[in-house]
Amino acid sequence: MSKPDPIHLPGTTLEGGGQLLRIAIGLSALTSTPIHISSIRGNRSGGGGLKLQHLMGVKWLAKACGASTAGAEKGSKTLQFWLQEPAYDGLIFKRQHEKAVMERTIDIGSPGAVGLVFQAILPYLLFSGHGEGDEEEEFFVTIKGGTNVGMSPSIDYIQQVLLPVLKLIGLPPITAKLHHRGWSTGRNEIGAVTFGVTPLRKGSCLPAFFLNERGDVITITATVLAPSSTKKDVHKEVEKQTREAFGAEAELNINFEDSYHAKRLYILLVATTTTSLHFGRDYLYDRKITSYDDAIPKLVAKAVAEVKRELDNGGSCVDEYMRDQLSVFQMLARGRSEVFGGLVGQEGGLVEGSLHARTAWWVGREMLGVVFGGGGACEGAGFVVGEGFVRREKVSGGVDGGVSDGDEDLGVVIERLSMEDT
Incomplete structure (x- = not known):
């Protein structure tokens, strides 16, 4: 062929x-x-x-x-x-405690984002078809680089937001063990995280999933990394600003960790709902620090304002960053998956996908022939774990890089091929 x-x-x-x-x-x-x-x-x-x-x-x-x-x-x-x-299998297995385990280390060689490398390889780890037989086969991949760097998902966001939501949509549990943090602020430091991934079984599909019911916020969790001398002020400022923004009904949890550097300030704020959805926004402080009395309130205010803005989008079920990270799983799932991004101002129009999300949607159209609707729905390709397939016909139409105006289902035209025939 x-x-x-x-x-x-x-x-x-x-x-x-x-x-x-x-x-x-x-x-x-x-x-x-x-x-x-x-x-x-x-x-x-x-x-x-x-x-x-x-x-x-x-x-x-x-x-x-x-x-x-x-x-x-x-x-x-x-x-x-x-x-x-x-048909090549470059993932080398070994026996460990009566389980089939693959271990590998990816060393970026700089404080480059661990989270972005993880994003790139995760679909392959889950869908490549290495999980066969009756026993679970777990991949352990250690990635060395930056765990808390700008313009990328931090290890804290991955642990507290991404992984719980991936479990919620039907993927096997994924673990992320932080060994030590890697920073691009203060001074460059290389960190390390080990991810444990149990792949989907060969011949299976990820079923369509639906994130379209938000529920009520029941927990607000703040994770702050800052010099130990600021701990008291951080607690005071987080409690004050979160209560003003979200009221006193939700349980408030504050986790503080010493950042071990005067110039390292980081916050992740996560709102959890009754439907187990997680909304997270974080901020690695990127301004000159003249005093902590000035910097700490600004650090907290930015995270609080962004989470509040996410929740003010009527009925939204994911934060902006989660929406684009779920796109690839919508593309691969079998059936129509929905990830509702919300309405502008409670009763306005649909919240538009971010540039990152729309870029992912465009790639999905070009490579798989799938099209995303304006409401966040996508008729997935129904990728069968362990099978290869190639696109045979490009879906035409759509606007702004391949996004459909509505939620109508557009057919996916593909021809499946066995791994031996491709």
Whole structure:
């Protein structure tokens, strides 16, 4: 069988950053679909190109699935990724305590974002089909890099927001063990996190999932990393501002941890609802610190204002960042999944997906032929774990990079191929 031509994905599309790359290489590794990405991160200052955190995700996936690459080097603005040996298994198992365990370490070599590398490889870990037989087979992957850095999901957000929501949509439990933190503020430090992932069984599908009922907020949790001398002031400011913003009905939990540096201030604020939804917004303080009396209130105020804004979107069931991270699982699920982003001002129009979300949706249309509706619904491709498939017909239409005006279901036209035939 002849190989399909690579799908060309211009890296300047929509968000024009790393989101396009992460989604594309993850889907390429799963579906054996060759891709060619040009102008990588072309909308970023400094000319874009592959940074170490992007490169490590590319290299790990290539090794895991047996892909060949061209342009996989630091600073490269083009990348080709294609599978020469689709049946290749680069994930080496060993026996440990009567379980089949794969261990691997990804060392970014800088405080590059651990969370972004995890985003890139997670769909492959879950859907590649390495979980066979009656016993569970767990992957342990240790990623070394930045755990609390700007413009990326922190380890705290991953543990407290992302992983609980992934469990809620029907994925097997995922663990994240923090060994030590990695920072890009104060002074560069390399951290490490070990993720434990139990893959879906070969031949199974992720069923369609629905996040469309918010419920009431019952818990507010603040996690603050700051110098130990600020602990009393942090508690006072968090309690004051959260009570003013959210009232006294919800239980308030404050977790404080010494950041061990005068210039390191970080907060994650999480609102949990009666339907087990988690809304999280965080802030790594990026201003000059002249006094903690000034910085601490500003740190807390930003997180409180952003969570409140999320909850003020009528009926929203996920925060802005969660919505784009769930997109790839909507694409792969079987059936129509819904992730409701809310209404502007309680009774207004639908909350538009962020540029990151719309970029993910565009990649899904180009590679899988799936289309997202304005209300956050997507008829998934029904990806069967362990099977490869290639897109045979592109879905036309849609606006703003492939997003449909409404919620109508559009067919996904694909041809499934066994791993031996691709």
